[in-house]
Amino acid sequence: DGGITQSPKYLFRKEGQNVTLSCEQNLNHDAMYWYRQDPGQGLRLIYYSQIVNDFQKGDIAEGYSVSREKKESFPLTVTSAQKNPTAFYLCASTQAGGNTIYFGEGSWLTVV
C-alpha cells in the first residue's frame, strides 16, 4: 500500500540524549514535512524539504535537525538542546506543485 510510514510509534528518551524519528514515503512525493502537535494546540511546522539535499527551517526548528539524502526518506533528530521535546510528531508529504498534504500515523516521544 502507498503511504507514509513513521517509526517508532512510541519512543522514550532520557534527558540529554538525541533521538531520531524515521519517516519513509512511497508516494513519489517531492516535498516532505515534520510537524509537532501538543495537546490543545495546532500543528506547528518544524522543518520541510522540497527536494533532495535541501531543507528549510519551519516555525520551531530550534533543537531539531533533519536530513534529506533520499527522496523517500526524511528523518528528524530531536537533540538534547530541545528543551521540551515530549510531544506527538507528524511527518507529511505532498507532490511537487501539489497542494494537499498527507500525513503519517505519528510518533509519540516522551522524555523520562
Place this chain on the structure above:
Amino acid sequence: EDQVTQSPEALRLQEGESSSLNCSYTVSGLRGLFWYRQDPGKGPEFLFTLYSAGEEKEKERLKATLTKKESFLHITAPKPEDSATYLCAVRGGAQKLVFGQGTRLTINP
C-alpha cells in the same frame, strides 16, 4: 501573518443532531483551505480542499463551505463514528500550511 481560529473548541451532540464547525482565517493570497479529521493518537486524515469563496464540497455526512473570511464544516445527522477532532488549515502566499487548534467533536449514541 496567516492565522486560523476554530470554534468551538469542543462540541457534544446527540446522534442525529446536525451542527456546524467554524474556521475563521486571515491569509495573504489564499491558495487553499483544508479540512482534516484526526482520531486520537493518529495522523490527520485529509477530507477537503476549498479554493475560492462560494465553493462547497461534500463527503457522506460532511459538507464544507467557504467564504472570504471563514469556512464551515456542516455535519448532517451525525453518527458516533463521526467523533474526532476536526482540523482546519490554510495555505497562503508564503506556501506554508497554518493550522487552527481544532474542534473536538463527540457524538453520543
